[in-house]
Amino acid sequence: MDKIYANIELLTSFAPTINLELIANGLLVGAIFGLIAYGMALVWGVMNIINVAQGAFVILGGYMAFFFIETMTGILPDAPHILWIVLSMAVAAVGMGLFAMIVFRLVVDKVLERDLFVSLLATFGIELVMQQGMNIMFTAEERVIDAQLQTFSFMQNMVNIPGSRALGAVLGIAAAVLLVVLVRYSRFGRAMRATSQNARAARIMGIDTRRVYEMTYALNGAICGVAGSIVAFVFILHPFQGLIYTLRSFVIVILAGVGNIAGVIFAALSLGVYENYSGFVLGPEFQNGMVFIIVPIALLVRAAIMRRKRQYLK
Amino acid sequence: MSDAEVMLSVSGVSKHFGGVIANENISLSVRKGEIVGLIGPNGSGKSTLFGSICGYHPIDKGSIKYRGRETKKMRTAEIARLGMVRTFQQTHVYDEMDCVRNMLISRPVRSSSVRSLLHRPNPDDLGRAEELLEFVGLASKRHLLAGSLSFGQQKLLEFAMALMNEPEVLLLDEPTAGINPTLINGLIDRLKQANERFGVTLFVIEHNMRVMMNLANEIHVLAAGRLIASGQPKDIQNDPRVIEAYLGGH
Amino acid sequence: MVKTTAVQWLVAAIALGVFFAAPWFLPHNMTQLVDVMVFILIALSWDMLGGQMGYNSFGNILFFGVGMYLLASIQVWAGGFTLAVYNAAEGGDLASFTVDTPTFVASLVVGLLVVAVLNFFLGLLVGSQLLKMRGHYFAIGTLGLGVAAGEFASTMDILGAGSGMNFVQPPRTLELAPLLYFIGLATVVVFFILLRWLYSTRFGFVMNAIRDNEDKAEAMGLPTAQVKAFAWAIAAFFAAIAGGIYGSSKNFIDPTEVAFSGTTIGVWMLLMTLIGGKGTIWGPIIGAVVFQLFKEFFWTFLFGWQRVALGLLIVIIVVFFPGGVMGGFDNLRRKLGIGKSTAEART
Numbered sequence: 064m065d066k067i068y069a070n071i072e073l074l075t076s077f078a079p080t081i082n083l084e085l086i087a088n089g090l091l092v093g094a095i096f097g098l099i100a101y102g103m104a105l106v107w108g109v110m111n112i113i114n115v116a117q118g119a120f121v122i123l124g125g126y127m128a129f130f131f132i133e134t135m136t137g138i139l140p141d142a143p144h145i146l147w148i149v150l151s152m153a154v155a156a157v158g159m160g161l162f163a164m165i166v167f168r169l170v171v172d173k174v175l176e177r178d179l180f181v182s183l184l185a186t187f188g189i190e191l192v193m194q195q196g197m198n199i200m201f202t203a204e205e206r207v208i209d210a211q212l213q214t215f216s217f218m219q220n221m222v223n224i225p226g227s228r229a230l231g232a233v234l235g236i237a238a239a240v241l242l243v244v245l246v247r248y249s250r251f252g253r254a255m256r257a258t259s260q261n262a263r264a265a266r267i268m269g270i271d272t273r274r275v276y277e278m279t280y281a282l283n284g285a286i287c288g289v290a291g292s293i294v295a296f297v298f299i300l301h302p303f304q305g306l307i308y309t310l311r312s313f314v315i316v317i318l319a320g321v322g323n324i325a326g327v328i329f330a331a332l333s334l335g336v337y338e339n340y341s342g343f344v345l346g347p348e349f350q351n352g353m354v355f356i357i358v359p360i361a362l363l364v365r366a367a368i369m370r371r372k373r374q375y376l377k
Numbered sequence: 378m379s380d381a382e383v384m385l386s387v388s389g390v391s392k393h394f395g396g397v398i399a400n401e402n403i404s405l406s407v408r409k410g411e412i413v414g415l416i417g418p419n420g421s422g423k424s425t426l427f428g429s430i431c432g433y434h435p436i437d438k439g440s441i442k443y444r445g446r447e448t449k450k451m452r453t454a455e456i457a458r459l460g461m462v463r464t465f466q467q468t469h470v471y472d473e474m475d476c477v478r479n480m481l482i483s484r485p486v487r488s489s490s491v492r493s494l495l496h497r498p499n500p501d502d503l504g505r506a507e508e509l510l511e512f513v514g515l516a517s518k519r520h521l522l523a524g525s526l527s528f529g530q531q532k533l534l535e536f537a538m539a540l541m542n543e544p545e546v547l548l549l550d551e552p553t554a555g556i557n558p559t560l561i562n563g564l565i566d567r568l569k570q571a572n573e574r575f576g577v578t579l580f581v582i583e584h585n586m587r588v589m590m591n592l593a594n595e596i597h598v599l600a601a602g603r604l605i606a607s608g609q610p611k612d613i614q615n616d617p618r619v620i621e622a623y624l625g626g627h
Numbered sequence: 628m629v630k631t632t633a634v635q636w637l638v639a640a641i642a643l644g645v646f647f648a649a650p651w652f653l654p655h656n657m658t659q660l661v662d663v664m665v666f667i668l669i670a671l672s673w674d675m676l677g678g679q680m681g682y683n684s685f686g687n688i689l690f691f692g693v694g695m696y697l698l699a700s701i702q703v704w705a706g707g708f709t710l711a712v713y714n715a716a717e718g719g720d721l722a723s724f725t726v727d728t729p730t731f732v733a734s735l736v737v738g739l740l741v742v743a744v745l746n747f748f749l750g751l752l753v754g755s756q757l758l759k760m761r762g763h764y765f766a767i768g769t770l771g772l773g774v775a776a777g778e779f780a781s782t783m784d785i786l787g788a789g790s791g792m793n794f795v796q797p798p799r800t801l802e803l804a805p806l807l808y809f810i811g812l813a814t815v816v817v818f819f820i821l822l823r824w825l826y827s828t829r830f831g832f833v834m835n836a837i838r839d840n841e842d843k844a845e846a847m848g849l850p851t852a853q854v855k856a857f858a859w860a861i862a863a864f865f866a867a868i869a870g871g872i873y874g875s876s877k878n879f880i881d882p883t884e885v886a887f888s889g890t891t892i893g894v895w896m897l898l899m900t901l902i903g904g905k906g907t908i909w910g911p912i913i914g915a916v917v918f919q920l921f922k923e924f925f926w927t928f929l930f931g932w933q934r935v936a937l938g939l940l941i942v943i944i945v946v947f948f949p950g951g952v953m954g955g956f957d958n959l960r961r962k963l964g965i966g967k968s969t970a971e972a973r974t
Contacts, residue, residue, distance in 0.1 A: 196935060495829075
């Protein structure tokens, strides 16, 4: 407890600039998770499927980016590193998009209009296969891409922001903006929204809902690919790291509310900051617990609000 | 009739959803043994009123009393246990169970305690269930799953289930909608029997004028969320305001 | 309602006989046999909520873990030690915390009962709040709670924090595994009889009504909130015993991997019930046994690929055999025109 008081005092009186660093880093990390959560929210909203394999998709995308960069820097060692990093995002996006499409056709398609739990189990099965598959293929060695970027220091070194994190956030936000535009204004985006609101009605209007589902899942794969390529230089790649991303984006989607796609970004950023603060004030061992406890709390709060109107979360 | 106990008393009830006013300042009462009708064009707020009465949503203003007891803060299950039950326009039955089980689960519940549930089903219930299924004409279908029945048959099952619950007041939301016209007379008969033989007070929403005129002792008319007329069926039939509401522009 | 026919009694008797005799036929697989009992308990408790009542729940993880930690603590206290001192000790020092056989056995049995009762009330408490949510949100809420519990447990030094906690070492002369096995088997028998009875009462009826159409159940006056809470409390009771036995068998509690693990016990719970057949009383039992067989097979012969195999198994079951073993029996019976299907038999 004394440690906690000391930490709070640090934040409020002794070194308030730490707040800036906590917030800034929290936002940056949150932005990256937000991208992953966005993809999960799309799949959940449109197809009512919780993609437990989300994290595994991200990591696999990261590996694709990693090996692409390795190969390219081997072939053309003098080209600017940044170029490969940006290109790797596209490579991973396409690669994971195709992978997701295959997974969809083999498994997801067959559990589509069933119990949510069935799909949960199914995607969990996929996650298990991918996890150990990657372990066998890529070994348990941790891989990182060195973005070769400096750390930006402000305020006499009290606020430090790693350049890789900043770049990751910027790229992540760019991808998110692109996505939002796509969903709002494209024909596909409209088809997605129609299907998520009422699949039967959409079918009657002539929308090929199965194709919408397939494309949504593939789009999510692409999103994970992009996120993975960012993760590769911001964090680390390891076959068993996937679940962390899955769980975080899961919490974010719950916080935002299923179907509330716009809220996902805000929820992600909030969670990033909240997590950072929890880790600082209470200690890093509390971070995970504080994140997960949000789930029942957020749901209970939302349920309580709805109960006043005698409705239920569906 | 006018000295019979007031079972249900609705006073000044208003309910809105978002910006839409569904019910505005509605007052009416239903006395024991009566068959009271509620009519009005589509969207006039009839089902909403039923929902308010049975605790499906909270009301904004007013009071609802069941046998003198304020129920506006009560939940649906509690109100049902007091003796006020409702059926729905879209049928609500237990799809995965057969008709007999649907009936058995609908036996009256007077206590909310778990202990009262921890014993085997009462064999008398089975007799009563079969009797009621016979009463609505579903005896031959009794071992079929409720989900496999036709819409009209499900309505009959729902009606039987409601009777099984031994309500004092039964709110029926469009009981003849979706029923084969040749069977409607039979249903009207059964509704009357339920009222006379089983002593159930009925409050009925109906679109079918013939049914309503045939059944009800008293009719209330809703239009655009307001109560515009109340009275005997023959008076309502000729009331210019009522005719206007149905034929007037929307 | 579940009618008990002569055939069903015979099957139950044979199954009991097989389980009873198992330790003599498979003396070297005692820990696996204990696992089977634990799995049966947890699958049955899950099926109560998920299969019979329609409330898929991960909440059992919470009680599983609490039961585990609590039992371990009770055994430490029975030996006259304090938790703080016990968990501060490391490695070889733990061997110095010994108890004699009567104390050990008594603290184990009584401990399990205490743990179960406490979790029953914990279930009522937590359930009264969480059960205000419906369906999937209830499941998700319970998952978050369960996993968070594991994370918080790993911060508490008094429980051994992240490095986990050891159960008190059993006395050298005591064979723990067979003892745990028979305690587990006895619990399974009690649970089975209890469920058989419960499902035949109006309470069981209401559970099914909640599953089929909760709104309608409420509209007809059924006390759904109370029934849900009570059902959950019963599930908590037995999940806690399962956790206690499991932890005792493994001797070591890891807060996030063993006690409150969503990704192992949590998923296995669902999978077992699915394999066996949801909403039937034999389904979870069959499912638990079959799952254990698969698991042992994968972990022994396909080591290195065992998770891939498990993942594939999950996908195959979910996609191709959603009705599980009992569902398969149904189909067979229908094809052969014998007797009633389990769906009808539930009438």
